Amino acid sequence: MTGDPRFWNSFPGVIRNNEVGPDGQIAGISDVADANVNILAPGDQVLVPDYSSQKISVDTGGTSTGSAVLSGYLALVVQKWPDATGNQILQSLVRNTKGNDSGEAKLDPGHKRGYGQVDVARLLTVDPTQYPDVNPILEAQVTAAAKLSDDRAKWYAQDCSKNPDGVGDVLDDSLPVPCQAGEIGREYERQKAAWKKVEQCRSDGGSDCMRYSATNTADETDGKAVLPDTGDGKGGVKSSGVPLWVWFAAGGMGIIVVVGGIVLAVVLSKRSKKGCSRHGGPASGRGPLPPANPYPPQVPGVNNGMIPPPAAGQYVPQQQAPYPSAFPQQAPYPAVPYSVPPQQAAQLPVTPGNTQNPYTNNNRNNR
Known part of the structure; x- marks a missing residue:
């Protein structure tokens, strides 16, 4: 068991499992010639689905099933011992296999069973933080190759x-x-x-x-x-990096710059709205006027087809198309002006026409 750094499936330090049945025996179809198996996991004589007949039978699940079972076991171990490092959990995996009560990792002399069959009960009982933070499989492969x-x-x-x-x-x-x-x-x-x-x-x-x-x-x-x-x-781990207070200061300055930029943008936006307007605005002294309509209502025969401008003290609401359009909409009749007191002309709210459909489409896909 020396590994081979050129291939991911036998990279030094990687777990390579084989499958065993309920009796702990390696499945007959398993390849044990490469001598790089280091752990055994249940995968033979398990429930296997038959997708053609949609039935479940007892058969060999292969090393893929063994890998899934082993991964589930290790997930339980990580949850049980959250303070243990990955290397320490691997140490516990190879030291606490079934039938090995020595507490030490023992490789099969025949190089077929690796360290033995995983024992999930012992993995959940023995505290792995007592073991070295050294990958035991990496250690075995590097030292074996050196010999x-x-x-x-x-x-x-x-x-x-x-x-x-x-x-x-x-x-x-x-x-x-x-x-x-x-x-x-x-x-x-x-x-x-x-x-x-x-x-x-x-x-x-x-x-x-x-x-x-x-x-x-x-x-x-x-x-x-x-x-x-x-x-x-x-003492803590020495570091040659920038002192911590420098990072806090830089972060604080960054926050100040961002907040200042946001405040400045808001202030400039408000000043822009107060100081200028498309129709003169409050700063022009003429009071707010309704937004310009690029396509005013047409009245044939009057002022070349245009409604004359309103007299002083009169307000003419704009006619809005019932839906957005790229073409002018003909008004069925001219807008009727009405009089308002001059002192209230500047207080009328501007309410552009509603171009949206007032009815809600209760599409099932939007629920």
Whole structure:
């Protein structure tokens, strides 16, 4: 079980499951030749739908069913132990398989069953936060590869500055393992070093020592930042970034600028409405007038077809088309002017005609 960084389904550190039946035996159709299976999950002799007959029968669900069951188990574990890291949950997965009461991860010597069959009851009983924050599958694959005598021993120890072309595969030299595979080995070393910091912090009586773990320091720049000293466990992770108060100050200034811009826009908008008008407006001293109608009512034979302008003190309401149109609408009869007191002419509200349908269409699709 060394993995292969060129393929997603056997990438180092990834869970690869096989299916077992109710008796714990691997399904007869399973392929166990690649020796990269690391966990077993129920998937054989399960309820399987037959889509052609729309019936359900008992049959093998394949490794796909095993993956779904295993994912559901792990979801329960994450919910039960929210403080555990992903690596710690993987540690519990491989240490607490059925029939393994040692508390340690044990690989099948025949390389067929991996670490054994998942035991969801024990996963929900044993606290995983006691285990190292190190991916156990990654650890097993990197260390196993390092012990081999062929090119696989060099997979996770490569350096692109010294070996940019990668390492040829033992089975096919035309498909070399890229030199970036060395980053996988360095990630494993980073996780181990981080856990040593956690253990040192705990032995010194420090508090919140998990802040030094590999999971909580994974966001360090390019993984090159040196882990902080544990000291008494009271210090925080060192950072070379901008002080926190600078970010608060910049954020406050940004909020002030945005609010100021909004206030200025509102003030200018109100002044624009008060200071100018399409028809003169209040600032012109003539009082508000109804909006201009681009197509006034036509009266044949009067003033070249146009209604004469109203006399002083008279208000003529505009005739609005019952619906928007690109063509002038002929008024069936001229608007009849009516008199209002001059002092009230400027107080009449402007009410443009309603061009919307007053009836609501209760379409079922809009409910």
